[in-house]
Amino acid sequence: MMTGVYRELPAPAPLRSVVRCRWLSVAGPGDGKRIVPDGCLDLIAGGDRVFVAGPDTGAWWSRQPPGTRLHGIRFRPGHAPRVLGVPADELRDQRIDLAELWGARGRRLTEQVLNSPADLIDVIGVPEDDADPALDVVLARLDRGVPRVSAALTGLDLGARQFRRRFGAAVGYGPATYLRVARLRRAIELAGDVPELATLAAEAGYADQAHLSRDCRELTGATPSAYFRSVQDAAARPLLRSSA
Numbered sequence: 001m002m003t004g005v006y007r008e009l010p011a012p013a014p015l016r017s018v019v020r021c022r023w024l025s026v027a028g029p030g031d032g033k034r035i036v037p038d039g040c041l042d043l044i045a046g047g048d049r050v051f052v053a054g055p056d057t058g059a060w061w062s063r064q065p066p067g068t069r070l071h072g073i074r075f076r077p078g079h080a081p082r083v084l085g086v087p088a089d090e091l092r093d094q095r096i097d098l099a100e101l102w103g104a105r106g107r108r109l110t111e112q113v114l115n116s117p118a119d120l121i122d123v124i125g126v127p128e129d130d131a132d133p134a135l136d137v138v139l140a141r142l143d144r145g146v147p148r149v150s151a152a153l154t155g156l157d158l159g160a161r162q163f164r165r166r167f168g169a170a171v172g173y174g175p176a177t178y179l180r181v182a183r184l185r186r187a188i189e190l191a192g193d194v195p196e197l198a199t200l201a202a203e204a205g206y207a208d209q210a211h212l213s214r215d216c217r218e219l220t221g222a223t224p225s226a227y228f229r230s231v232q233d234a235a236a237r238p239l240l241r242s243s244a
Contacts, residue, residue, distance in 0.1 A: 004028030011073075015124055017131065018079040022121060025070040032063035034230075036188075036220045037181045039171060041080035041088060043098070045120045046070035050098045050110040052084060054091030055172030059221040071117040073124060077178070078135050078170040082127035088172035098123075134158060135170055142179050145186060145205040149175045184219050187212065191228045200228070 005026040011019035020040065027033075035056065042053040047068050053060075064070070081088050086101055099106040113120050134156055141152040152175065153160065167175050187204035194200040201212035209224075216224040 004030075004033070012121065014126055015121070018076055018083055018127060019124060020074045020076045023072045023074060025072065027062075027064035027066055027068040027070075029066045032061045034220065034222070035060040035062055036184070038185055039077040039178055039181050041075050041084075041091065041172070043073045043075075043084075043120065043123065044070055045072075045113045045117050048114065050106075050113045050120070050123075052080075052091060052096050052098065052101060054094045054096065055088055057093055057173060057177060058219060060093075069117070071120050073120060077139055078167075079127075079131065081170055082129055082131070083124055087169040089168045092172045132166065132170065134163070135167065138163075138167070138175065139171075139178070142175060143182050145183070146179070147205070149179055152179075180215055180219065184215055187216075187228070188231055191231045195228075195232065197224055197228070 005024070005028075007024050009022040009024070010016075011021055025046075036059055037056040039055060041055055044051055044053055047064055047070065075083065078088075084091075084101065097106070097110070099110050102109070109123050113123065137156065138152045142149075146152045153163070164174055167178075171178055183205050187200055187206075190200055190203055194203055197212065198209045201207075201209045204212070206212040206215070213224050216222065216227055220227045222230075
């Protein structure tokens with residue numbers, strides 16, 4: 001039985017400073033697919049919509065009729081607002097049509113993209129403003145697994161309160177939430193090779209297995225044994241993630 005397809009493609013070279021990847025998803029039969037937070041925003045076309053999937057703080061279920069094809073663009077964490085012109089924290093935990101964000105221009109692009117989904121990438125232009133180098137440094141440190149947010153700010157000349165506002169506008173939530181999301185993403189990446197939960201917790205940077213269990217329940221809505229078993233099962237199939 002076909003269970004669905006998910007495939008990622010590299011971003012065009014001129015857009016790699018803001019776009020992590022393009023992706024294609026074909027829905028399979030069943031009750032849907034669980035989407036978990038990853039710190040990214042996606043621009044998605046399919047199912048008669050072109051919309052932005054904002055940064056999630058909890059699990060989201062994608063339920064599409066079998067055979068539905070979704071084309072997506074996944075932005076690098078912190079960079080989607082430079083293209084969309086909307087602070088990420090205004091899109092948190094939402095799915096918003098491009099026409100609602102961009103008005104007449106969004107309606108025109110929606111019609112264009114629905115007629116030719118491959119044109120989705122043409123919606124993205126190279127931002128005119130410069131990236132925030134301090135933001136990229138902090139994101140990289142959080143991704144690498146610093147134990148606390150304060151460690152990610154070490155050595156940077158930042159006003160902590162002001163920077164947290166900049167971080168929220170760029171990413172969609174604060175650095176403490178991003179740290180939890182990044183830690184869960186490391187556990188997901190390791191799960192295929194580390195089936196034992198206590199060992200998985202230690203290698204992903206959790207204080208202990210209880211810490212992993214608590215974050216897993218809050219971010220995925222599932223117990224760690226059930227969730228990571230599903231991750232291991234999915235690793236054997238070409239089906240991972242979309243943000244619809």
